[in-house]
Amino acid sequence: MSDTKYIFVTGGVTSSLGKGIIAASLAKLLQARGYRTTIQKLDPYINVDPGTLNPYEHGECYVTDDGAETDLDLGHYERFLNVRTSQANNVTTGRIYQSVIEKERKGEFLGKTVQVVPHITNEIKERIQILGNSGDYDIVITEIGGTVGDIESLPYIESVRQLLWELGEHNGIVVHLTLVPFLSAAGELKTKPTQHSVKTLMESGIKADILVCRTEHQISEDIKEKLALFCNVRKEAVIQSIDASTIYDVPLLMQEEGLDTVTLQKLNLPDDKEPNLDQWKEFLQRHKNPKDKVTIGLIGKYVELPDSYKSIQEAFIHAGAANEVDVEVKSIHSEHLSAKNIAKKLEGLDGILVAPGFGERGIEGKVTAVKYARENNIPFLGICLGMQMAVIEFARTVLGLEKANSTEMDKGTPDPVISLMEEQKSITDMGGTMRLGAWDCHLKEGSLVKEVYGTSDIEERHRHRYEFNNQYKEQMEEAGLVASGLNPKTGLVEVVEIPSHPWFVGVQYHPEYKSTVASPHPLFVGFVKAVLDHKQE
Numbered sequence: 038m039s040d041t042k043y044i045f046v047t048g049g050v051t052s053s054l055g056k057g058i059i060a061a062s063l064a065k066l067l068q069a070r071g072y073r074t075t076i077q078k079l080d081p082y083i084n085v086d087p088g089t090l091n092p093y094e095h096g097e098c099y100v101t102d103d104g105a106e107t108d109l110d111l112g113h114y115e116r117f118l119n120v121r122t123s124q125a126n127n128v129t130t131g132r133i134y135q136s137v138i139e140k141e142r143k144g145e146f147l148g149k150t151v152q153v154v155p156h157i158t159n160e161i162k163e164r165i166q167i168l169g170n171s172g173d174y175d176i177v178i179t180e181i182g183g184t185v186g187d188i189e190s191l192p193y194i195e196s197v198r199q200l201l202w203e204l205g206e207h208n209g210i211v212v213h214l215t216l217v218p219f220l221s222a223a224g225e226l227k228t229k230p231t232q233h234s235v236k237t238l239m240e241s242g243i244k245a246d247i248l249v250c251r252t253e254h255q256i257s258e259d260i261k262e263k264l265a266l267f268c269n270v271r272k273e274a275v276i277q278s279i280d281a282s283t284i285y286d287v288p289l290l291m292q293e294e295g296l297d298t299v300t301l302q303k304l305n306l307p308d309d310k311e312p313n314l315d316q317w318k319e320f321l322q323r324h325k326n327p328k329d330k331v332t333i334g335l336i337g338k339y340v341e342l343p344d345s346y347k348s349i350q351e352a353f354i355h356a357g358a359a360n361e362v363d364v365e366v367k368s369i370h371s372e373h374l375s376a377k378n379i380a381k382k383l384e385g386l387d388g389i390l391v392a393p394g395f396g397e398r399g400i401e402g403k404v405t406a407v408k409y410a411r412e413n414n415i416p417f418l419g420i421c422l423g424m425q426m427a428v429i430e431f432a433r434t435v436l437g438l439e440k441a442n443s444t445e446m447d448k449g450t451p452d453p454v455i456s457l458m459e460e461q462k463s464i465t466d467m468g469g470t471m472r473l474g475a476w477d478c479h480l481k482e483g484s485l486v487k488e489v490y491g492t493s494d495i496e497e498r499h500r501h502r503y504e505f506n507n508q509y510k511e512q513m514e515e516a517g518l519v520a521s522g523l524n525p526k527t528g529l530v531e532v533v534e535i536p537s538h539p540w541f542v543g544v545q546y547h548p549e550y551k552s553t554v555a556s557p558h559p560l561f562v563g564f565v566k567a568v569l570d571h572k573q574e
């Protein structure tokens with residue numbers, strides 16, 4: 038066994054307490070003290086990965102460099118830590134079972150009856166230790182999805198119990214996140230739900246080492262003492278986590294409460310070095326003191342749930358701070374847009390972003406929004422489906438190919454300007470069959486994107502099936518839509534731009550996945566700058 042230390046983060050009382058943010062904040066503090074830290078999320082649902090989940094149900098699907106379709110919490114981990122995650126950082130029950138069943142089919146269990154304990158739990162323990170055994174990390178934080186007491190979580194909780202025993206004291210600890218609700222009728226904070234959830238953990242043989250208590254009001258010393266006594270933890274290990282105005286405040290709030298110090302003490306690691314958070318604080322300073330404000334329209338079809346475009350929203354926060362400007366992102370439903378109402382609906386926007394997406398619903402609205410941005414010289418960024426819509430709009434309006442479309446939306450279109458590559462045509466499975474993960478892209482000399490990136494060779498993450506159809510490339514370029522980024526091996530078009538427009542870029546990849554606090558994405562930084570210039574004109 039390696040000497041990596043493990044921190045397990047569990048949740049009690051209710052879901053949506055922000056375990057991902059607490060885990061990322063703790064990781065940030067440990068990283069800022071010099072510990073090589075990573076975070077992993079175990080999700081108790083049976084989907085093999087979140088790739089096939091509806092964004093309305095689960096928020097955005099986040100994609101890693103190695104092409105894993107993962108939970109959006111991994112986005113927070115990367116944005117906070119500026120460390121790349123991979124398939125190993127997100128495991129679902131579906132994946133665990135898939136792998137155990139595959140082993141059973143191969144006869145690897147030698148005729149034994151395959152059971153939740155020990156076969157599923159062994160598989161879970163192995164997955165938890167993969168990151169630790171890589172030798173790349175001093176500390177691995179494992180976030181257990183769901184709420185303790187859930188039927189689905191039981192095998193995970195049992196695996197954590199076994200691992201804690203195997204790792205031995207000070208090598209693994211449990212941080213339990215709970216809710217301390219405020220009852221306005223009684224005018225007080227209530228500790229009972231927390232006591233119950235700690236008890237539920239105890240029934241599974243796990244003692245919480247640290248309690249992080251989500252609250253809307255300050256938790257008094259008395260209440261901390263009460264929680265400590267009844268939940269069997271030291272008072273210093275009762276950490277208040279009060280609602281913050283931005284998630285990026287949470288690491289500093291956790292530091293004030295001493296979460297990192299008590300964690301290191303419990304793990305028997307030196308806690309004398311102060312965390313270096315200079316860069317983080319500088320970012321917050323710029324984020325909170327903008328010199329100007331811009332409004333960008335986010336044209337999409339999952340706008341009712343802001344989590345559907347989480348990484349885009351966060352990338353704008355990073356790019357806003359870099360430009361010292363407050364970026365207000367106005368969500369606009371593409372289904373409600375038409376040539377008639379477009380001017381009214383997009384009135385007052387300083388920039389327009391057309392979002393990624395799948396399927397036919399709302400796409401004509403997206404095409405209309407592209408047309409409006411292109412014809413009115415409004416800075417435009419199209420991402421994935423947004424780029425495809427930009428190509429379709431250009432083909433229809435400028436090339437006069439009125440029925441141009443993507444074969445995703447119209448199989449029989451006479452002008453399939455966006456289509457499947459030959460080798461993809463026979464694929465029928467929905468899960469994991471897209472062009473996923475990081476691909477190389479070469480940017481054209483003299484292009485806007487080359488200037489924005491400040492380099493010619495980039496690597497960006499993809500998640501799509503359909504591609505720009507190269508048969509139309511020459512025609513498009515002659516008419517003014519230039520393919521300014523190409524995959525150097527396949528020649529697939531990754532970026533298009535319109536040089537005669539002040540700032541018009543469409544990218545087949547998802548730049549938003551790679552934007553972090555420490556390294557805001559150049560395309561978002563450049564876009565926000567163009568939007569600001571446009572507004573100030």
Ligand code: GLN
Pocket residue numbers: 392393394395396420421422423445500501502503504
């Ligand atoms: N639906 C499009 C495709 O599959 C775009 C996907 C996306 O925007 N992520 O190619």
